[in-house]
Amino acid sequence: MSDKVLEIRDLRVTFTTPMGPLAAVRGIDLDVYSGEMVAVVGESGSGKSVSFLAAMGLLPKSATVEGSVILQGEQLVGATPKKMRSVRGQLMSMIFQDPLSALNPVHQIGAQISEMLRAHQTMSKKAALSRAVDLLEIVGIPQPGDRARQYPHEFSGGMRQRVVIAMAIANSPKLLIADEPTTALDVTVQAQILEVIQRVQAQFGTAVVLITHDLGVVARVCERVNVMYAGRVVEHAQITNVFEQPTHPYTRGLLASLPQAGVDRLMPINGFPPNMLKPPSGCAFRPRCEHATEACATSVPELQLVGPSKSACLRASELMVKP
Numbered sequence: 001m002s003d004k005v006l007e008i009r010d011l012r013v014t015f016t017t018p019m020g021p022l023a024a025v026r027g028i029d030l031d032v033y034s035g036e037m038v039a040v041v042g043e044s045g046s047g048k049s050v051s052f053l054a055a056m057g058l059l060p061k062s063a064t065v066e067g068s069v070i071l072q073g074e075q076l077v078g079a080t081p082k083k084m085r086s087v088r089g090q091l092m093s094m095i096f097q098d099p100l101s102a103l104n105p106v107h108q109i110g111a112q113i114s115e116m117l118r119a120h121q122t123m124s125k126k127a128a129l130s131r132a133v134d135l136l137e138i139v140g141i142p143q144p145g146d147r148a149r150q151y152p153h154e155f156s157g158g159m160r161q162r163v164v165i166a167m168a169i170a171n172s173p174k175l176l177i178a179d180e181p182t183t184a185l186d187v188t189v190q191a192q193i194l195e196v197i198q199r200v201q202a203q204f205g206t207a208v209v210l211i212t213h214d215l216g217v218v219a220r221v222c223e224r225v226n227v228m229y230a231g232r233v234v235e236h237a238q239i240t241n242v243f244e245q246p247t248h249p250y251t252r253g254l255l256a257s258l259p260q261a262g263v264d265r266l267m268p269i270n271g272f273p274p275n276m277l278k279p280p281s282g283c284a285f286r287p288r289c290e291h292a293t294e295a296c297a298t299s300v301p302e303l304q305l306v307g308p309s310k311s312a313c314l315r316a317s318e319l320m321v322k323p
């Protein structure tokens with residue numbers, strides 16, 4: 001496989017809260033290779049955002065981060081705030097569900113993108129503005145020259161997300177982390193934004209981590225998937241294998257809850273995600289799992305090879321034969 005851009009090993013994030021320590025991420029391993037788009041999928045609260053906010057150095061002081069996050073050979077856990085500021089935007093950038101949170105309401109769009117460029121590169125104001133207009137064009141904003149002089153409130157939600165993508169890729173980062181980038185948009189706009197991200201990935205060779213709770217979205221654009229549950233990766237597989245031969249009962253549940261042609265009733269997974277202040281012993285999915293046995297309560301299952309995939313289910317091999 002091609003070069004590794006990001007290597008996460010045994011990443012753990014614990015928040016200090018008034019109710020006690022909350023273990024949001026409990027030892028995940030994850031790799032991202034140059035130029036690929038890889039997915040991180042899971043229900044609300046599974047630790048998707050916190051994992052990557054930790055990698056970006058964007059968590060509040062109440063978070064303790066342990067383990068290793070290596071970006072292009074450099075360790076980021078424990079890096080100085082100055083180092084992290086230079087990494088962000090230049091080597092790795094992140095976009096979120098709400099594009100307004102990333103934009104300054106009182107500055108013109110072109111000026112905001114120029115500022116991003118000039119923060120990391122020596123460039124005249126004029127050259128930066130001209131590059132900003134090019135970037136707006138790359139992300140599919142019509143009349144980019146005129147639009148560069150407008151303010152965020154003059155853009156629709158989808159157009160704002162395009163602007164945020166333009167800002168995120170301004171300094172040609174190696175890695176773009178897209179955290180639910182389409183969740184707040186309507187369906188047709190969602191597809192357009194995914195296309196923009198794919199175009200950027202192809203044109204600039206940017207690796208992309210797509211964080212989503214929607215396996216349907218993943219199926220269209222990613223090759224590899226990491227399924228997260230309760231702060232752990234419970235399945236890691238090629239997308240085709242996820243659909244044809246899921247190895248973890250939780251992944252099977254996610255698949256069953258996907259809308260299907262001709263089926264008008266969704267099958268949500270029984271029960272609720274665990275309270276991360278008091279996660280269940282052993283496998284965290286155990287209380288919701290129809291296959292759970294006593295053994296599942298005693299130890300936290302590690303990811304293991306099961307056929308072509310990796311699964312953190314103790315009974316994966318057995319259940320694959322007789323699903």
Ligand SMILES: Nc1ncnc2c1ncn2[C@@H]1O[C@H](COP(=O)(O)OP(=O)(O)OP(=O)(O)O)[C@@H](O)[C@H]1O
Nearest residue numbers: 015022024043044045046047048049050051213276
């Ligand atoms: N600043 C914080 N302080 C305390 N707990 C937090 C903080 N941020 C997140 N958490 C907790 O960490 C856990 C993981 O949250 P995270 O935001 O990573 O979930 P997620 O998988 O991104 O979910 P969603 O799909 O809703 O975005 C949750 O239990 C959440 O309540």
Ligand SMILES: [Mg+2]
Nearest residue numbers: 048049050179
């Ligand atoms: Mg999130």
